Amino acid sequence: MPKKEYTCTACPKGCTVEVEFEDDEIIDISGYTCVRGKEYVKDEFHDPRRILTTTVKIKNAKYPRIPVRTETGVPKDKLDCCLDALQDVELEAPVGVGDIVIENVCDTEISVATSRSLDLVPEKDRTAVSHT
Amino acid sequence: MRRKITRIKRDIVVIGGGPAGMAAAIRGEEEGAEVMLIERDIELGGILNQCIHNGFGVEMYGEELTGPEYAERFTSQIESSDIDVRLNSYVLSLSPGKTINLLTPYGVFEVDAEAVVLATGAREKSRGEIRIPGDRPSGVMPAGSAQKFINKKGFMPGKKAFVLGSGDIGLIISRRLTWEGAEVVGVAEIMDYPTGLNRNVVQCLHDYDIPLHLQHTVTNIYGTNRLEGIELSRVDENFQPIEGTEKDIEVDLLLLSVGLVPENDFFKEAGVSLNPKTSGALVDEWFQTDVPGIFGCGNAIHIEDLVDWVTMDGFRAGDGAVAYAGTGSLPKADKKVVAGENVNYVVPHKVSGEDEFRFALRVTEPMENVDIAIKGTDISSFQQIVTPGEMEVEEVSEDELDELTDLDEIEVEVTRRF
Numbered sequence: 350m351p352k353k354e355y356t357c358t359a360c361p362k363g364c365t366v367e368v369e370f371e372d373d374e375i376i377d378i379s380g381y382t383c384v385r386g387k388e389y390v391k392d393e394f395h396d397p398r399r400i401l402t403t404t405v406k407i408k409n410a411k412y413p414r415i416p417v418r419t420e421t422g423v424p425k426d427k428l429d430c431c432l433d434a435l436q437d438v439e440l441e442a443p444v445g446v447g448d449i450v451i452e453n454v455c456d457t458e459i460s461v462a463t464s465r466s467l468d469l470v471p472e473k474d475r476t477a478v479s480h481t
Numbered sequence: 482m483r484r485k486i487t488r489i490k491r492d493i494v495v496i497g498g499g500p501a502g503m504a505a506a507i508r509g510e511e512e513g514a515e516v517m518l519i520e521r522d523i524e525l526g527g528i529l530n531q532c533i534h535n536g537f538g539v540e541m542y543g544e545e546l547t548g549p550e551y552a553e554r555f556t557s558q559i560e561s562s563d564i565d566v567r568l569n570s571y572v573l574s575l576s577p578g579k580t581i582n583l584l585t586p587y588g589v590f591e592v593d594a595e596a597v598v599l600a601t602g603a604r605e606k607s608r609g610e611i612r613i614p615g616d617r618p619s620g621v622m623p624a625g626s627a628q629k630f631i632n633k634k635g636f637m638p639g640k641k642a643f644v645l646g647s648g649d650i651g652l653i654i655s656r657r658l659t660w661e662g663a664e665v666v667g668v669a670e671i672m673d674y675p676t677g678l679n680r681n682v683v684q685c686l687h688d689y690d691i692p693l694h695l696q697h698t699v700t701n702i703y704g705t706n707r708l709e710g711i712e713l714s715r716v717d718e719n720f721q722p723i724e725g726t727e728k729d730i731e732v733d734l735l736l737l738s739v740g741l742v743p744e745n746d747f748f749k750e751a752g753v754s755l756n757p758k759t760s761g762a763l764v765d766e767w768f769q770t771d772v773p774g775i776f777g778c779g780n781a782i783h784i785e786d787l788v789d790w791v792t793m794d795g796f797r798a799g800d801g802a803v804a805y806a807g808t809g810s811l812p813k814a815d816k817k818v819v820a821g822e823n824v825n826y827v828v829p830h831k832v833s834g835e836d837e838f839r840f841a842l843r844v845t846e847p848m849e850n851v852d853i854a855i856k857g858t859d860i861s862s863f864q865q866i867v868t869p870g871e872m873e874v875e876e877v878s879e880d881e882l883d884e885l886t887d888l889d890e891i892e893v894e895v896t897r898r899f
Contacts, residue, residue, distance in 0.1 A: 356679065356682070356683050356687060357679075358679055358680040358683045358684070360679070360865070360866060361678070361679050361866050361867075361868050361870070361871055362679070362849070362865070362866045363679040363682070363683075399684060399688070400535050400545070401660075402533045402534045402535055402547055403533070403660055403661075404533065404631075404632055404635065406635070411523065411524075412633050412634070412635075413634065413635045414632065414633065414634070414635040416533035416547060416549050416632060418533075418535060418547050418550075425688070428660075432660055446549075446550060446553050464533065464546075464547040464549045464550045465530070465549035465550065465552070465553055466553060476634065
């Protein structure tokens with residue numbers, strides 16, 4: 350039977366938890382030392398998710414980049430798709446914190462939003478242009 | 482003709498506009514003090530603005546915010562307050578009498594403060610401080626500098642990277658570089674355990690199959706103009722490289738995540754006593770140093786794990802500064818707090834025993850099933866697992882203060898239960 354090994358992240362101990370599975374079904378979980386470990390690997394096995402935090406380009410602000418985030422975790426295997434989708438996005442100042450950048454990114458039903466505000470500033474206050 | 486330098490008077494002057502300083506300034510102003518907040522950067526927020534990953538605010542708000550989101554909760558509150566914010570401004574000197582020479586885009590000022598809060602944060606250790614031998618090419622920098630280049634300037638500092646140090650900054654920058662298209666060929670850690678959070682080891686390294694080399698360090702650097710490669714060696718139990726284990730790795734970027742040191746220059750200038758363990762100032766429960774009216778909070782005192790604790794300490798320092806600016810004194814803190822068994826250091830260093838307080842400590846080694854306790858009292862709390870990488874914070878409530886009455890010295894210890 351195939352096996353997968355996980356390091357639990359529920360606490361600093363970091364137990365190594367082993368999952369035996371067949372197709373998409375968990376047959377056995379071993380190696381956890383508390384109930385949180387068991388729950389953690391169930392989530393990680395069936396639907397691992399990660400919050401993506403990166404930056405996109407912005408015009409007319411004091412910085413050439415603005416940080417953005419997915420509002421909640423997106424499926425781990427869609428991270429690359431999300432990064433690609435954000436590659437060519439360019440915002441224009443002013444923007445607020447929590448402004449939606451992309452809705453339903455990569456059909457995840459999750460939005461990407463800005464994680465800060467940036468004001469419109471005169472040209473002299475704009476710092477170096479970013480690599481594109 | 483000599484121009485006269487303008488003198489300004491403020492109840493409280495806070496130096497440093499990161500999370501610690503913002504909290505101290507906000508609390509000071511809320512309590513009715515006239516507050517000046519000095520920041521050398523072009524905006525408030527400090528290091529939070531380049532920490533675009535999530536995980537901030539769990540203790541404060543029960544949410545996982547990104548650094549900029551956390552910062553903006555405070556910057557927006559400060560904008561709508563009467564706090565006198567001085568950006569692009571630099572403190573040239575601080576006297577023990579609390580006079581500050583301040584350089585701003587609008588000239589030089591002399592600021593007389595009733596109370597000063599130093600919230601100057603920390604600096605990353607550089608290559609010189611850990612003495613890596615070899616050439617001196619470009620492409621070797623602290624991980625936080627790379628974070629600033631990428632996240633604020635949109636500038637990639639390299640294509641193929643190696644990271645020395647498995648602290649959280651080193652782990653998070655490894656994922657960040659990967660997401661931006663660089664290759665991270667490995668992370669080395671001199672200890673036999675990763676020093677960053679386990680969650681970051683999993684989500685920043687395991688997720689991208691980045692190898693973590695425990696008990697390894699970088700022993701040579703190659704390159705004439707640009708970094709061309711490094712030499713990685715295994716170390717023995719005394720952290721000395723083992724001959725014959727050297728391995729050359731081709732990279733154009735070496736990031737150092739080898740620890741932070743409190744920015745303590747102003748403490749020294751003002752004659753404040755430092756803790757040799759942390760390099761930060763010795764403080765009491767109000768974060769007052771041994772120079773009356775000079776306070777310190779945040780990473781300038783000791784390196785904290787969570788910004789939430791930094792904020793809470795900033796509020797407390799703000800409370801202390803308000804009390805001092807009003808009456809010129811605080812309850813006398815004459816009970817020494819010392820690090821006992823298995824404790825590397827504890828903050829604060831002194832308490833009055835008259836008011837509830839929180840203490841923070843780091844243990845000397847990873848341990849399981851321990852009691853964190855004040856020796857000779859019933860004040861104790863059980864922890865399933867403690868590691869030097871995670872700060873432990875305990876509270877002593879008003880009800881528990883009675884137990885401290887007869888103690889001259891408060892010894893904090895961590896003992897194994899079984």
